[in-house]
Amino acid sequence: xxxxxxxxxxxxxxxxxxxxxxxxxxxxxxxxxxxxxxxxxxxxxxxxxxxxxxxxxxxxxxxxxxxxxxxxxxxxxxxxxxxxxxxxxxxxxxxxxxxxxxxxxxxxxxxxxxxxxxxxxxxxxxxxxxxxxxxxxxxxxxxxxxxxxxxxxxxxxxxxxxxxxxxxxxxxxxxxxxxxxxxxxxxxxxxxxxxxxxxxxxxxxxxxxxxxxxxxxxxxxxxxxxxxxxxxxxxxxxxxxxxxxxxxxxxxxxxxxxxxxxxxxxxxxxxxxxxxxxxxxxxxxxxxxxxxxxxxxxxxxxxxxxxxxxxxxxxxxxxxxxxxxxxxxxxxxxxxxxxxxxxxxxxxxxxxxxxxxxxxxxxxxxxxxxxxxxxxxxxxxxxxxxxxxxxxxxxxxxxxxxxxxxxxxxxxxxxxxxxxxxxxxxxxxxxxxxxxxxxxxxxxxxxxxxxxxxxxxxxxxxxxxxxxxxxxxxxxxxxx
Amino acid sequence: xxxxxxxxxxxxxxxxxxxxxxxxxxxxxxxxxxxxxxxxxxxxxxxxxxxxxxxxxxxxxxxxxxxxxxxxxxxxxxxxxxxxxxxxxxxxxxxxxxxxxxxxxxxxxxxxxxxxxxxxxxxxxxxxxxxxxxxxxxxxxxxxxxxxxxxxxxxxxxxxxxxxxxxxxxxxxxxxxxxxxxxxxxxxxxxxxxxxxxxxxxxxxxxxxxxxxxxxxxxxxxxxxxxxxxxxxxxxxxxxxxxxxxxxxxxxxxxxxxxxxxxxxxxxxxxxxxxxxxxxxxxxxxxxxxxxxxxxxxxxxxxxxxxxxxxxxxxxxxxxxxxxxxxxxxxxxxxxxxxxxxxxxxxxxxxxxxxxxxxxxxxxxxxxxxxxxxxxxxxxxxxxxxxxxxxxxxxxxxxxxxxxxxxxxxxxxxxxxxxxxxxxxxxxxxxxxxxxxxxxxxxxxxxxxxxxxxxxxxxxxxxxxxxxxxxxxxxxxxxx
Numbered sequence: 001x002x003x004x005x006x007x008x009x010x011x012x013x014x015x016x017x018x019x020x021x022x023x024x025x026x027x028x029x030x031x032x033x034x035x036x037x038x039x040x041x042x043x044x045x046x047x048x049x050x051x052x053x054x055x056x057x058x059x060x061x062x063x064x065x066x067x068x069x070x071x072x073x074x075x076x077x078x079x080x081x082x083x084x085x086x087x088x089x090x091x092x093x094x095x096x097x098x099x100x101x102x103x104x105x106x107x108x109x110x111x112x113x114x115x116x117x118x119x120x121x122x123x124x125x126x127x128x129x130x131x132x133x134x135x136x137x138x139x140x141x142x143x144x145x146x147x148x149x150x151x152x153x154x155x156x157x158x159x160x161x162x163x164x165x166x167x168x169x170x171x172x173x174x175x176x177x178x179x180x181x182x183x184x185x186x187x188x189x190x191x192x193x194x195x196x197x198x199x200x201x202x203x204x205x206x207x208x209x210x211x212x213x214x215x216x217x218x219x220x221x222x223x224x225x226x227x228x229x230x231x232x233x234x235x236x237x238x239x240x241x242x243x244x245x246x247x248x249x250x251x252x253x254x255x256x257x258x259x260x261x262x263x264x265x266x267x268x269x270x271x272x273x274x275x276x277x278x279x280x281x282x283x284x285x286x287x288x289x290x291x292x293x294x295x296x297x298x299x300x301x302x303x304x305x306x307x308x309x310x311x312x313x314x315x316x317x318x319x320x321x322x323x324x325x326x327x328x329x330x331x332x333x334x335x336x337x338x339x340x341x342x343x344x345x346x347x348x349x350x351x352x353x354x355x356x357x358x359x360x361x362x363x364x365x366x367x368x369x370x371x372x373x374x375x376x377x378x379x380x381x382x383x384x385x386x387x388x389x390x391x392x393x394x395x396x397x398x399x400x401x402x403x404x405x406x407x408x409x410x411x412x413x414x415x416x417x418x419x420x421x422x423x424x425x426x427x428x429x430x431x432x433x434x435x436x437x438x439x440x441x442x443x444x445x446x447x448x449x450x451x452x453x454x455x456x457x458x459x460x461x462x463x464x465x466x467x468x469x470x471x472x473x474x475x476x477x478x479x480x
Numbered sequence: 481x482x483x484x485x486x487x488x489x490x491x492x493x494x495x496x497x498x499x500x501x502x503x504x505x506x507x508x509x510x511x512x513x514x515x516x517x518x519x520x521x522x523x524x525x526x527x528x529x530x531x532x533x534x535x536x537x538x539x540x541x542x543x544x545x546x547x548x549x550x551x552x553x554x555x556x557x558x559x560x561x562x563x564x565x566x567x568x569x570x571x572x573x574x575x576x577x578x579x580x581x582x583x584x585x586x587x588x589x590x591x592x593x594x595x596x597x598x599x600x601x602x603x604x605x606x607x608x609x610x611x612x613x614x615x616x617x618x619x620x621x622x623x624x625x626x627x628x629x630x631x632x633x634x635x636x637x638x639x640x641x642x643x644x645x646x647x648x649x650x651x652x653x654x655x656x657x658x659x660x661x662x663x664x665x666x667x668x669x670x671x672x673x674x675x676x677x678x679x680x681x682x683x684x685x686x687x688x689x690x691x692x693x694x695x696x697x698x699x700x701x702x703x704x705x706x707x708x709x710x711x712x713x714x715x716x717x718x719x720x721x722x723x724x725x726x727x728x729x730x731x732x733x734x735x736x737x738x739x740x741x742x743x744x745x746x747x748x749x750x751x752x753x754x755x756x757x758x759x760x761x762x763x764x765x766x767x768x769x770x771x772x773x774x775x776x777x778x779x780x781x782x783x784x785x786x787x788x789x790x791x792x793x794x795x796x797x798x799x800x801x802x803x804x805x806x807x808x809x810x811x812x813x814x815x816x817x818x819x820x821x822x823x824x825x826x827x828x829x830x831x832x833x834x835x836x837x838x839x840x841x842x843x844x845x846x847x848x849x850x851x852x853x854x855x856x857x858x859x860x861x862x863x864x865x866x867x868x869x870x871x872x873x874x875x876x877x878x879x880x881x882x883x884x885x886x887x888x889x890x891x892x893x894x895x896x897x898x899x900x901x902x903x904x905x906x907x908x909x910x911x912x913x914x915x916x917x918x919x920x921x922x923x924x925x926x927x928x929x930x931x932x933x934x935x936x937x938x939x940x941x942x943x944x945x946x947x948x949x950x951x952x953x954x955x956x957x958x959x960x
Contacts, residue, residue, distance in 0.1 A: 028599060028602075028603075030548075030549050030599075032553050032556075032595075032598060033549040033551050033552070033553065033586065033595075036549040036550075036551070037549075038546065038547070038548050038549070038599055039546055039547035039548075040546055041544035041545065041546050041614065044544075044545050044546045044547055045544070045545070047547075048545065064521035064524075064525070065521065065524050065525070065528065066518065066519055066520055066521050066524045067518070067519035067524055067527075067637065068510075068518050068519075069510050069513040069516040069517075069518070069635055070516075070588075070619055070621070070635050071513050071516070071572075071635070072513070073512050073513065076512075088578070088579070089578045089579075090577075090578055091577070091578065092551075092574045092576075092577045092586075093574060093575065093576040093577065094572045094573060094574055094575075094588065095573065095574075095575045095576055096572075096573040096575055096585070097570075097571070097572045097573065097623045098568070098569045098570055098571065098623055099568070099569075105576070106513065106572075108550075108574065108588075115512075115513075118512060119508060119510075119518055122508075123508075128810075134521065138619075139550055139618075139619065141550070143577045143578055155549055155550050155551070157547065330608075
């Protein structure tokens with residue numbers, strides 16, 4: 001597993017990313033299906049870990065899973081005017097079945113507000129039916145012009161929550177609860193990725209939403225990655241699909257809906273937040289395997305003794321540590337070290353004949369490459385030591401990512417400063433510009449307003465573009 | 481929740497099934513998307529339980545999950561001649577994207593042998609790459625003429641395993657291992673559904689397979705339901721997609737592949753195997769909730785005391801029993817009993833003010849409706865008692881289903897006997913007929929050969945159609 005196949009981050013960050021995806025065996029380009037990828041087992045296992053962590057939180061906050069059709073009658077898309085405008089250019093259409101043309105084409109869901117809205121209208125009758133709290137795990141399709149594995153693909157996997165509420169306040173509460181208790185909690189605790197939370201501007205909000213909230217993560221090149229969004233849809237979709245309920249006073253009311261989602265793009269976020277020039281770095285809580293044990297031996301006799309020791313060492317790991325013993329005979333220990341570094345397993349344990357004699361092992365942490373991250377420790381108490389090490393790696397990755405973001409976030413007070421700041425990271429600025437101003441900055445600097453952060457300054461200041469006094473700060477960045 | 485909305489099985493089994501699906505809130509017809517259904521939360525939770533049980537077994541037998549594209553270039557389907565013949569009439573085609581016609585249409589996967597074969601050809605080079613053992617959880621689409629919730633829908637959810645091997649013997653071993661260690665084990669242990677295992681005839685095998693093995697379950701109307709299939713694809717797909725490897729003698733060899741799948745149709749099997757005229761009956765090991773506790777009270781004071789007792793009773797259930805306390809205030813206990821009977825929760829615990837005084841509860845088992853299944857027991861030792869009861873229900877359901885199948889399986893020795901037997905169940909018969917003979921029986925009796933069972937008689941006998949002496953018995957039945 002030659003290391004020089006990975007481009008250095010400093011040289012070409014974008015190529016580095018593609019090299020990690022290919023060499024850690026996470027995905028394969030599906031050239032024959034435009035803009036799609038194959039999620040290979042190593043990559044898909046990360047998605048399974050993400051699903052587990054999110055699904056648990058989605059259920060703990062009172063939601064149930066369901067599954068709605070892949071195909072949506074094309075006419076449904078047009079029922080919400082902004083929505084169709086946003087999605088029509090990128091939908092795939094099914095026009096023929098078994099060789100026969102259909103009277104009305106279907107689109108493959110780019111997102112499911114419309115088809116789910118159609119059913120909710122039939123399920124919701126009374127205030128007693130509310131709130132309706134449902135999530136779906138599904139594939140969706142948006143024909144993208146420029147694609148990149150995990151970050152932007154024509155087909156991707158995601159969860160999409162769709163809820164119905166009796167009041168605007170309840171819908172707003174739901175929208176924020178998902179952002180904070182599900183998305184932020186998951187990304188920061190499990191993925192060790194610190195996120196900035198806030199509201200999207202009118203220009204950047206979801207097609208058809210009243211308000212969109214988002215979490216934004218900083219990648220190691222200083223760019224932002226939108227990691228999840230939660231939309232208060234107001235009554236827009238409820239009106240379009242006729243979702244009404246009879247309230248406690250026996251009056252018919254239009255309902256309030258929300259939707260929210262995160263996708264396989266999180267795999268891309270994970271790669272770009274933590275990995276290094278040696279390969280993938282996975283946070284222990286999310287890593288499908290947390291520890292790899294590499295036995296070292298030359299003779300058959302050594303093999304027996306070393307594997308015996310490995311059995312003894314790992315005897316109480318089951319249920320505590322997710323591990324793999326790499327006892328493949330045809331590969332050298334060095335080859336194995338490289339492979340597991342490349343694939344991001346958080347901790348490596350090496351056991352050789354001398355370790356058997358001395359009752360020791362070598363312990364290497366993936367987040368600190370080379371000799372600095374390796375120590376020789378006694379076999380006694382190893383399980384507890386590894387558990388502590390895994391917890392330490394998890395914390396370190398988060399702290400490192402947070403420090404990186406802080407180091408690459410500046411408050412700017414002029415357009416010149418903004419231009420410079422978005423070259424390397426996030427720029428906080430007072431902002432009172434229009435939607436058109438926002439577009440102009442995007443055209444000029446390739447940077448967009450990522451969010452209007454929840455934490456706002458106490459004092460007002462001057463808009464960096466118009467000079468107008470405003471209480472509102474926003475965060476600009478270039479984004480994936 | 482009025483009971484008379486469920487048609488009696490004896491009156492109209494087919495309508496009874498639809499009534500269960502609707503009234504237990506398992507699925508909703510999606511009239512706007514032809515032949516599709518919405519998997520509602522109660523129904524989808526059963527699928528999640530099925531997924532967990534299968535995924536565990538699929539991984540324990542050495543397979544990893546991955547994900548391949550939904551869309552398949554239309555030309556791929558035609559690469560395996562029998563395959564395209566089998567699936568072309570029911571594929572949905574994507575011909576347009578963002579309003580622009582595509583040069584080559586895609587089909588939505590009806591199954592993924594072709595697209596996966598395409599990638600496997602690129603991944604497999606040497607004998608060291610084999611076996612390649614991958615599974616995928618996905619949605620697939622087959623435009624069906626006559627649909628029925630769960631049993632036959634245009635879009636359905638499933639797992640499809642696809643493996644590559646160096647020899648025919650290894651492919652055969654894999655095909656049978658999946659059938660026995662994954663499918664039979666799961667259906668019999670978790671779903672409590674006994675299955676008949678065997679090989680499909682040439683007429684009934686998968687389009688493109690060398691040999692297809694299947695498991696068949698008997699429903700309560702005596703019909704067979706094909707619950708899972710496992711195909712030894714021989715070298716058919718490997719040849720069509722050029723999956724080759726260099727063997728240990730450095731010679732290029734065509735590989736051997738298998739594929740195998742079970743789908744959301746299993747939800748239909750579960751319903752039809754165990755449920756009764758009162759509603760759904762779920763086996764405890766698979767039931768999303770195993771126990772519902774219904775507190776009974778009239779006054780606020782009673783409410784406090786009863787709920788306190790419920791807290792005490794259920795204190796040590798977490799992690800041992802999956803339960804729900806139904807403390808909804810606006811519904812009567814009777815209404816709740818009916819609802820949970822309809823929805824199939826295996827055990828109900830009733831706690832009222834007198835139970836609080838006497839330290840007792842009422843315990844009702846769903847598989848024995850009415851008074852016969854209800855007993856009054858002390859609160860002391862309740863957890864262990866319920867665990868034992870759940871285990872007993874699981875065994876009873878399996879035993880009952882097995883006894884039913886045995887009672888409705890006969891060995892027949894003439895066409896007259898066959899005709900009569902398939903009216904009520906399975907018919908075992910000596911068979912040496914041709915593919916055309918098989919078709920004729922299907923046309924005449926609406927019955928097909930479900931499998932050539934693995935357990936064959938020691939003596940030979942006369943083919944029921946041709947009178948020819950043969951060692952082969954087959955099982956005929958009408959099927960879903």
